[in-house]
Amino acid sequence: MKYSSQAVAKPYFIFALVLLAGEILFGLLMAVQYLYGDFLFPLIPFNVLRMVHTNLLIVLILFGFMGATYYLIPEEAERELWSPKLAIITFWVFAAAGVATILGYLFVPYATLTELTFNNLLPTMGREFLEQPLPTKVGIVLVVVSYVLNTAMTVLKGRRTVITTVLITGLLGLAVFFLFAFYVPENLIVDKFLWWFTVHLWVEATWELILGAILAFVLIKVTGVDREHIDKWLYLIIAMTMVSGILGTGHHFFYMGAPEYWLWIGSIASAAEPLPFFFMILFAYTMTKERRIEHNNRMALTWAKGTAVMAFLGAGVWGFIHTLAPVNMFTHGTQLTAAHGHLAFYGAYIMIIFTIISYAMPILRGRPYGNSQKAQNLELKAFWMMNIGMLGLTLALTTAGIIQILDQRVGTELIGFMESQASIAGVYTIRAFFGVLVFVGLLTYFASFFVKEKVK
Amino acid sequence: MTERITKSMAKNIYYGGGLFALLIFLGLSFDTVQQIPKRSNQINMSESVVAGKALWEKNNCVGCHTLIGEGAYYAPELMNVFQRRGDGHEANFKNYMQGWMAAQPLSEPNRRKMPQFNLNAQEVNSLADFLIWTSKVNANKWPPTIEG
Numbered sequence: 001m002k003y004s005s006q007a008v009a010k011p012y013f014i015f016a017l018v019l020l021a022g023e024i025l026f027g028l029l030m031a032v033q034y035l036y037g038d039f040l041f042p043l044i045p046f047n048v049l050r051m052v053h054t055n056l057l058i059v060l061i062l063f064g065f066m067g068a069t070y071y072l073i074p075e076e077a078e079r080e081l082w083s084p085k086l087a088i089i090t091f092w093v094f095a096a097a098g099v100a101t102i103l104g105y106l107f108v109p110y111a112t113l114t115e116l117t118f119n120n121l122l123p124t125m126g127r128e129f130l131e132q133p134l135p136t137k138v139g140i141v142l143v144v145v146s147y148v149l150n151t152a153m154t155v156l157k158g159r160r161t162v163i164t165t166v167l168i169t170g171l172l173g174l175a176v177f178f179l180f181a182f183y184v185p186e187n188l189i190v191d192k193f194l195w196w197f198t199v200h201l202w203v204e205a206t207w208e209l210i211l212g213a214i215l216a217f218v219l220i221k222v223t224g225v226d227r228e229h230i231d232k233w234l235y236l237i238i239a240m241t242m243v244s245g246i247l248g249t250g251h252h253f254f255y256m257g258a259p260e261y262w263l264w265i266g267s268i269a270s271a272a273e274p275l276p277f278f279f280m281i282l283f284a285y286t287m288t289k290e291r292r293i294e295h296n297n298r299m300a301l302t303w304a305k306g307t308a309v310m311a312f313l314g315a316g317v318w319g320f321i322h323t324l325a326p327v328n329m330f331t332h333g334t335q336l337t338a339a340h341g342h343l344a345f346y347g348a349y350i351m352i353i354f355t356i357i358s359y360a361m362p363i364l365r366g367r368p369y370g371n372s373q374k375a376q377n378l379e380l381k382a383f384w385m386m387n388i389g390m391l392g393l394t395l396a397l398t399t400a401g402i403i404q405i406l407d408q409r410v411g412t413e414l415i416g417f418m419e420s421q422a423s424i425a426g427v428y429t430i431r432a433f434f435g436v437l438v439f440v441g442l443l444t445y446f447a448s449f450f451v452k453e454k455v456k
Numbered sequence: 457m458t459e460r461i462t463k464s465m466a467k468n469i470y471y472g473g474g475l476f477a478l479l480i481f482l483g484l485s486f487d488t489v490q491q492i493p494k495r496s497n498q499i500n501m502s503e504s505v506v507a508g509k510a511l512w513e514k515n516n517c518v519g520c521h522t523l524i525g526e527g528a529y530y531a532p533e534l535m536n537v538f539q540r541r542g543d544g545h546e547a548n549f550k551n552y553m554q555g556w557m558a559a560q561p562l563s564e565p566n567r568r569k570m571p572q573f574n575l576n577a578q579e580v581n582s583l584a585d586f587l588i589w590t591s592k593v594n595a596n597k598w599p600p601t602i603e604g
Contacts, residue, residue, distance in 0.1 A: 048519070333526065
């Protein structure tokens with residue numbers, strides 16, 4: 001660790017991992033309720049399980065991004081973090097707000113929660129992924145402002161690199177597009193349209209900048225490849241991301257009340273969305289081939305390559321499967337969307353967080369050359385268990401989506417939603433088993449932190 | 457292939473391409489927001505429809521159902537529930553909705569359960585009005601079939 005203020009990243013990383021365990025656990029509960037409707041009902045209805053599942057995901061990714069930023073920004077800017085104290089305060093505020101919100105979801109009926117949290121003053125609740133009560137949303141704004149401020153001040157007073165510029169652009173975008181969460185128009189269609197400005201432009205534009213910056217940072221560190229070379233790749237990747245990702249928002253506007261021209265714009269632009277991810281694979285593998293150093297932390301590089309491959313599969317391939325308008329006519333609103341969502345979030349965002357944690361945590365724990373061989377071997381097992389688990393559950397959800405389409409949308413002998421879902425039960429059972437594999441993989445990953453180091 | 461591209465070229469592609477895409481996106485978005493009132497028959501968006509949307513949000517209906525294809529996949533699509541359960545007749549659909557909402561949760565073992573939301577008759581009426589209004593939105597011929 002070159003700068004002592006980098007240590008503030010540690011609690012962010014640990015908390016992100018704890019939230020990930022919670023996220024997967026709630027995913028498993030949902031997988032069971034999918035099959036046995038009486039499971040946990042009426043104690044925790046499905047919508048509550050799902051809210052906890054998706055909100056934990058969003059919050060853990062934000063914690064991961066913040067930890068990554070606070071770790072890499074001092075090294076990039078070549079100075080201590082502007083205010084480590086602010087970063088620690090922000091951590092506790094965000095953690096407390098996050099825990100309080102989840103407890104609110106679990107112990108207060110949602111309608112009552114809207115009344116208790118002033119939703120009548122400014123209605124913002126009850127929209128997918130943006131279910132948070134008003135005080136939590138205001139809290140998120142404060143946390144993000146503090147995050148952007150701390151990062152920007154550190155960079156402004158220190159060395160500016162391409163990585164820091166890209167990272168800050170991503171952070172500013174994240175902050176700006178979240179503001180749409182505060183505007184809920186009375187017209188459902190305008191509401192849906194603007195809702196995507198937060199949801200899509202976070203996930204398929206600004207967050208990808210942050211992802212690119214973190215990936216580039218880790219690759220520089222573990223391959224020793226010349227920064228100029230890495231910068232060029234980073235620019236090319238995010239250029240493709242921006243062009244395809246921003247106009248690609250149009251793939252959400254096919255069938256929700258927006259005009260017809262989005263059918264063309266969305267199809268063409270988002271057909272190019274796999275490209276930046278494909279380049280990311282080339283990037284990671286080329287840098288590995290051209291590496292100047294042999295870093296003992298081999299797992300960090302494994303995660304980095306894994307991120308590129310799984311993000312390409314999840315965001316790229318699984319996105320492309322249903323992104324052309326004539327196909328989307330049949331896939332819109334089915335389990336195919338869930339399949340894509342699961343692999344894309346895992347491949348791009350969860351894996352980049354594993355990448356930076358795998359690189360930075362050993363250093364933060366006083367092991368500059370990475371964990372022991374034994375610990376890395378265990379981590380590699382976890383890597384494969386989680387990847388296979390996620391691929392398996394994605395394939396299961398894809399199968400479920402296809403059956404759903406054949407049952408409800410193609411041909412003349414159609415059956416209803418509930419009947420169709422009953423016919424998919426076997427596939428949902430397989431999905432649940434792969435989910436368990438992911439969870440066991442995560443526990444194995446946790447265990448790799450506790451492998452005893454040999455005394456040197 | 458990347459040898460022929462210099463870092464400054466790559467940088468220009470990023471800023472130029474990004475800005476270009478953003479401007480087109482914002483321009484089209486502006487046009488879309490102008491067109492939505494007509495495509496969604498905003499003129500028919502009564503107070504009851506607006507109240508229904510607020511109830512939809514207050515009870516987090518999107519946490520289980522999809523509406524025009526967006527939401528959770530645990531429970532049926534509701535954009536065309538008006539046609540599916542009310543045959544497109546307002547009185548039939550409203551009758552159905554009053555009975556259906558009152559009957560929740562159904563007692564069939566291990567069927568996926570919908571909670572009892574304790575809405576009064578007027579609230580259920582608003583929710584029905586909201587779903588009827590939604591069913592008439594021009595969503596480019598989606599959903600493809602009555603089963604949604």
